[in-house]
Amino acid sequence: MAKKNQTPPKTFEEALNELEQILSEIEGGEVGLEESLLKYERGNFLIQHCRGVLNSAEKQIEVLSKSADGGVQSVPLNEPE
Amino acid sequence: MSGAGFFDFQKQMTSRSTKPAVGPTPAGEVEALSVTQLTAKIDRAIKAGFPGSVLVKGEVSNYKAHAASGHHYFTLKDAGAAIQCVMWRSDAARLKFQPSDGMELLATGTVSVYPQQGKYQLYVTMLHPLGQGALELAFQQLKAKLEAEGLFDAASKKMLPRFPRRIVLLTSSATAALQDMLKVLRRYSFLKLSLFHVPVQGDGSAAKIAAAINLLNAQSTTPDGIDVILLARGGGSLEDLWEFNEEIVARAIVASQIPIVTGIGHEVDTSIADLAADYHAHTPTEAAQIIVQHWKTAGEMLDISALRLRRGVRTRVATAQQRLAGVQRHEMFRRPLDRINQLRQLLDDRHRALALAVGQQLRIDQRRTTELGERLDQQRPELLVGRFRQKLNELEKRLAERARRGVRTLHDRLQRAIIRLGERHPKHQIRLVSQRLTASEKELNRAVISDLQKRQMRLSGFESQLRALGPENVLSRGYSITTMKKTGAVVRSHQQVKEGDRLVTQFAEGSAESVVADSRQLPLFE
Numbered sequence: 001m002a003k004k005n006q007t008p009p010k011t012f013e014e015a016l017n018e019l020e021q022i023l024s025e026i027e028g029g030e031v032g033l034e035e036s037l038l039k040y041e042r043g044n045f046l047i048q049h050c051r052g053v054l055n056s057a058e059k060q061i062e063v064l065s066k067s068a069d070g071g072v073q074s075v076p077l078n079e080p081e
Numbered sequence: 082m083s084g085a086g087f088f089d090f091q092k093q094m095t096s097r098s099t100k101p102a103v104g105p106t107p108a109g110e111v112e113a114l115s116v117t118q119l120t121a122k123i124d125r126a127i128k129a130g131f132p133g134s135v136l137v138k139g140e141v142s143n144y145k146a147h148a149a150s151g152h153h154y155f156t157l158k159d160a161g162a163a164i165q166c167v168m169w170r171s172d173a174a175r176l177k178f179q180p181s182d183g184m185e186l187l188a189t190g191t192v193s194v195y196p197q198q199g200k201y202q203l204y205v206t207m208l209h210p211l212g213q214g215a216l217e218l219a220f221q222q223l224k225a226k227l228e229a230e231g232l233f234d235a236a237s238k239k240m241l242p243r244f245p246r247r248i249v250l251l252t253s254s255a256t257a258a259l260q261d262m263l264k265v266l267r268r269y270s271f272l273k274l275s276l277f278h279v280p281v282q283g284d285g286s287a288a289k290i291a292a293a294i295n296l297l298n299a300q301s302t303t304p305d306g307i308d309v310i311l312l313a314r315g316g317g318s319l320e321d322l323w324e325f326n327e328e329i330v331a332r333a334i335v336a337s338q339i340p341i342v343t344g345i346g347h348e349v350d351t352s353i354a355d356l357a358a359d360y361h362a363h364t365p366t367e368a369a370q371i372i373v374q375h376w377k378t379a380g381e382m383l384d385i386s387a388l389r390l391r392r393g394v395r396t397r398v399a400t401a402q403q404r405l406a407g408v409q410r411h412e413m414f415r416r417p418l419d420r421i422n423q424l425r426q427l428l429d430d431r432h433r434a435l436a437l438a439v440g441q442q443l444r445i446d447q448r449r450t451t452e453l454g455e456r457l458d459q460q461r462p463e464l465l466v467g468r469f470r471q472k473l474n475e476l477e478k479r480l481a482e483r484a485r486r487g488v489r490t491l492h493d494r495l496q497r498a499i500i501r502l503g504e505r506h507p508k509h510q511i512r513l514v515s516q517r518l519t520a521s522e523k524e525l526n527r528a529v530i531s532d533l534q535k536r537q538m539r540l541s542g543f544e545s546q547l548r549a550l551g552p553e554n555v556l557s558r559g560y561s562i563t564t565m566k567k568t569g570a571v572v573r574s575h576q577q578v579k580e581g582d583r584l585v586t587q588f589a590e591g592s593a594e595s596v597v598a599d600s601r602q603l604p605l606f607e
Contacts, residue, residue: 055271058271063254
């Protein structure tokens with residue numbers, strides 16, 4: 001199955017919503033066979049994408065503060081541990 | 082004036098009332114006071130009696146904050162008495178709560194006279210609610226006010242994102258609250274956690290918290306938007322948590338576009354900030370847990386989704402196969418070309434009709450174009466001239482022809498007349514007669530000759546006829562002619578002869594003489 005040309009939704013929530021939509025469409029039998037296969041492919045991609053998100057690890061916690069120009073600046077948190 | 086003077090005044094009043102019938106003496110042993118002087122004396126007497134501030138308790142009534150001046154005016158009263166109170170604007174601004182009628186208050190202030198209206202008043206510098214703490218009262222009052230404004234309406238609360246990734250912890254970096262939240266949130270390595278440090282206790286903290294919320298909102302337009310803000314603080318006294326009960330914090334929370342979850346104090350504490358928040362947890366830990374509640378089951382949810390997806394597609398494919406089988410039994414698939422041929426025919430028909438229609442129109446157009454072109458062409462000047470010239474030539478020719486023909490006709494008629502005239506000439510008559518004569522002559526000759534010939538022909542006919550009828554011919558066939566020798570008469574009957582007559586019998590060749598012996602008549606043919 002081709003994974004190319006698949007773009008992940010911006011957020012995890014959107015991905016889950018899309019996934020839920022796909023599931024209800026496939027389970028409801030509303031879509032044609034080819035389309036349901038395409039949606040299956042998309043659904044698999046979304047699941048893989050979401051698993052990827054869950055398995056990803058963020059950097060350190062950052063500390064935000066008001067910068068000199070009135071914006072927000074961030075620096076990594078130095079923890080005592 | 083001393084305190085004794087005050088009582089002197091009372092003594093004077095009493096003494097006066099005891100002698101009502103006595104009129105004023107013109108010389109006057111007692112000197113008269115002006116109202117101002119009197120009032121000044123009274124004021125001095127009161128101030129002497131109540132040096133410094135007094136503490137008064139009573140029920141508030143007729144409470145008014147003057148809009149223009151900002152000074153507050155009210156009456157403190159109990160069952161037996163009432164006193165007018167004034168609180169200058171600068172003192173009123175320090176009030177945490179809003180005094181209102183019926184409230185039992187403890188007022189700190191000084192008593193003094195208001196000369197213009199001839200009354201004494203309590204000039205209040207500080208008010209405290211009786212029965213409950215001022216902060217508590219302030220809290221209740223702010224809550225009621227903001228509630229009336231609709232700031233705590235459930236309808237205006239923002240939905241918390243189910244799966245927030247970018248989370249800002251708005252708290253003090255030194256507190257246990259931060260560690261509590263991190264303990265929960267660290268289990269989800271994919272969360273993008275930020276700390277925005279704010280003081281959570283002490284004067285001015287409220288303004289800093291509000292400013293931080295506003296700042297984060299201003300920044301959240303960046304692509305890496307903040308999903309949720311956790312505003313948290315550990316437990317403490319009402320005074321410790323007071324900054325979270327400030328109006329400015331509540332308003333910043335309500336105005337925030339980013340959903341805000343609060344976790345302030347202990348289980349029992351509910352702050353104004355909590356009420357204004359989109360969701361309020363009772364502790365920082367609980368706030369963190371609320372935030373990640375959906376993340377906790379996300380993995381499981383994905384497993385279930387994967388299962389549902391596989392099963393759904395399998396079912397879908399099975400349904401399709403079933404339908405395919407059903408369709409294959411259908412006539413259309415047993416004779417698939419029927420429908421196609423039908424459609425093909427229909428297509429051909431349409432195509433033909435279309436071509437016909439188009440062709441017809443095209444032909445009509447072409448014809449018209451050609452026609453118009455030709456007509457136009459014919460109107461060309463050189464053509465017109467040519468045509469006129471041609472016509473002219475034609476007319477010329479016809480004229481010439483007609484002239485020629487006229488001359489010829491006349492000529493012909495002349496000729497004929499000449500001929501006819503010639504025919505009337507006498508020599509012609511003579512020749513004609515002679516000709517006719519010659520013709521008659523020739524005709525006569527011809528007739529004579531022809532008659533002669535005819536006669537000759539008839540003659541030879543007769544001859545042959547005669548020859549056929551002649552005796553020789555008969556004789557040659559065996560007949561003979563018998564004649565009487567004496568007379569030469571031909572004997573035709575036995576009665577002609579008698580015995581002893583001499584007869585000559587002529588044969589085809591030669592003749593013989595005989596004598597009659599018997600002349601009986603015997604039938605020749607019996």
